[in-house]
Structures are given as structure tokens and as C-alpha cells.
Amino acid sequence: MSVVNTVQDDRQLLIEHRSVENPTVYYIQRLSNFREQTSLAVRLVTAAFRQKVFKKENTLLIIGGGVSGAAAGLEASQRGMIVTLFESKRTLLSVQQRCKTRYLHPYEYYWPLAHYQKRTFPFTDIDKKYSPRPMRWSAGVASDIAKKLADQILKEKSPNLSFRLGVKHIPVSQKTLLEDFDSDGDYQFILVCAGARERTGFPNLAFASFPYWENDPLEKLCSRYADGSRRKEQILLSGGGDGGLQDLLRIVTKPTRRKPFAAGQILEKLLPTLRRNREFNRWLKSKQFDGNCYRPFDVKPMLKDFEDLLNSMEADFDYWRSLSRMLLSWIHPAILKGDVRIRLAFKEKHFSRSFALNVFLVRLLERIIKNQQLLLPGHEIHLVNTATKTHQCKGDPKDCFTSPHFVSWKISGARSPKKEAYDVVVLRHGSDQQFTNAQRKREKP
């Protein structure tokens, strides 16, 4: 990369994340993933130093002790700033520390790139360059990783980084930041790393669904039907981004050896069979070292590629039969028997927020399951606009679980003829990044 480009990239990065009203306030509120969030935080601090905005011994207040706040704090303090990090919860990385039901992997969602199996972060040169020393982790259960990282950070941080955990939630609007923090006073710079709000409800739905990083019972849902004594259950899974696709896979497949669910493990088990197919091998070879493939989330070519690829695989009848047999053996018997029925509701464009691995596995399973007519007919593209709760739950997903919810939706503008009852409603509508986007739009280079 040329010097000119680096300077331009640095400037651009600073502009994108800086407040217009107050140039000493910066924001990281995009929610991508652990790995990218770490690198973004470090790149932002590095750029501010290279542009001589941040200097040694300047004071910096960071609001939010998630992965991006922690990474930014480590980097800035390492470079000599005096950093104080405020976190409203009692621990660092609190969002993931609670969650035992999700698996975190630094690279598996970068499939089909060849390094998708690397379990240890940092692996790529760019990650090595933009990750502070204590941010080393290996794939595993989210809560274990978050705890380990929090301990490492506390142990290895430099003395000029201090944490104030369990502080009162700090309002982070422009107005309050300007009023409460004076750049001539305690802190010369403020970096807001407060995350983005997850969208967990429909406007008229008191039911809150399960937040993404909460311990939820989705993987065990099908096991409850093992003895056949329960009545049939219907599940509405709304949202076709990564959250929705991952939860669909979690519900439908039998528990893997590595718990909780890990998409990479399913792929590993599938690969020997997939590789027996010439078309699949040709496709994989063409993508494995193409760093730009399907990025940034170029949904149309990806969906078209998968459609073509699966068509050509399906055309080989014997091969497809053996692949189907294998996949069917991984699908939970309650799904195969029709005791649990799922309606996945999504707009096609929701796939744009999904990594290739989730999309590929869901598209594959969808074909296999559809051939068996196991899902509700016409399940695949629905836009749920409204959902109402008619029973008396208090909005807590745990209390509300398996009590029927009555849902209506629109398909291409037409309302569903009548409300349908769903025992479990899972909303995976991503996060609300409007605030962040508004920040980005305001200033041009």
C-alpha cells in the first residue's frame, strides 16, 4: 500500500467515525464480528496517531468495555495515552460472557477462503498487525472466550489504562456528551464503543424474543419431542441474516460433538462427500484464494453461484442421493417426523448480511428438507410485518416460551388470511445501526 493511500485511508477512517459536532468525540458502533471489531478499533487508534490527532499523554475516555472498547483501550494506552474505560456492567466483554449457547470462531465464517479452519486469532498478517497482545483467543464457547480475554486484558494491560466497571450507564447522545464531558477538562478525547442496539421486537409485540447473546434453549428444542408425548410445535424464525440462519441450523440439526452448535464442524463432516463432486471442487478452487469473493457481502452473485452449484450437484442423481442420505441423518428426528415445524421468514436481501458458510448450509438443507416436504409449504420468502401476542406473558422469552403467539404477516403486500399460532417466536432482525449510519453520513472528506 502506498504512503498516499495510507494517509487517505487514515483520514477517511477518522472522518467516518468522528462526531461532526465535536471533533474530539469518536464512535465505533458498527457490529460486525469479534475479529473485525478488534481490527477496526486498533486501526482507528493507529490512524489517529499517524495523523497526529491523538498524541502520547493525551487523555482518552472510552465508553463501553466490549471487544472494540477493550481493543481500542489497549492500543491507545500502549501508545502512551492515559486511558480510562467506563463499562456499565461489572465485567469486560459482558455481552458474550453470559452466553454458553454460542460458539465463537475467528475465521470459520470466512469460508470458502482457505484459512477458514484456523482456530486461533490472530492468524492473518493484517490481524497480527491490528490486534493488541492480550487479544489472543481460540475458537470455543462464547462465555469461555470472553472470560479468558477479560482476564488476559486485566493481567497484561499497561498501567496507563484503567477500568471503571459497573458504572452508571452513561448516556451517549451528542448532547449529553458535549454537556457532560468537557475536552478542556478531564478527557481530551472520547471514544464511544457502546455497541449497537439489537432489534428484538416488532413494534406492536410485547414479546421480546431471545436476545442473540442470551443462553437460549434452541438447540434442545427438538429433543423435547423424543418420546412423542408432546403435541406438534410450530416455530417462527424471522430474519434471514446470520443470526436467523445460524439459529435455523441450530434447531434443525442434531447436536454436534462440539457443543454448542458450530457451522464449521458440520462443514468439516460434509467436506469429504462434497469433494467427491467435480463441480464442487471446481467452484472451491476458484474461490479459495480470492480474498474479494462474496465480500463485502455481495449477495446476488453469491446466491446465484450457490444456486448453480447446487443445481449441478443435484443433477448427478446418485451423488445427490448419497449426500441427501448423509444430511438427513443429521437432521433431528422431530423435524423429520413433522413434530416440529419451522417457518423461516426473510426477505431475500437479508442474506446480504450473511456469511457464505451459513448461506450455503441453509440453501443445501433447504433443498434436502424441501424434497422431503418437511417444512411448512411456501415457507421460504415471507415478510413478517406484524405479530401480536394474545396470551398473558410478561414479555420474558423464558416465561413465554411455547405459549402460542398469534402472528400475521404480509406477502408481497397481501395480508395473510388469518393469524397463525406459533409456540416459539425467534426474532433475528440484526442490530439497529441507524445511529452509526447517521454519524457516518454527515461529513465528506
Ligand SMILES: Cc1cc2nc3c(=O)[nH]c(=O)nc-3n(C[C@H](O)[C@H](O)[C@H](O)COP(=O)(O)OP(=O)(O)OC[C@H]3O[C@@H](n4cnc5c(N)ncnc54)[C@H](O)[C@@H]3O)c2cc1C
Ligand atoms: C444477531 C447478531 C449475531 C452476531 N453473531 C456473531 C458471531 O457469530 N460472531 C462474532 O464474532 N460476532 C457476532 N456478532 C457481533 C458481535 O456481537 C459484535 O461484533 C461485538 O459484540 C461488538 O463488540 P462491541 O465492543 O463493539 O460492542 P458490544 O459487544 O455491544 O459492547 C458494548 C459494551 O458497551 C457497554 N455499554 C453500552 N452502552 C454503555 C453506556 N452508555 N455506558 C457504559 N457502558 C455502555 C455494554 O454494556 C457493552 O459491554 C453478532 C451480532 C449480532 C447482533
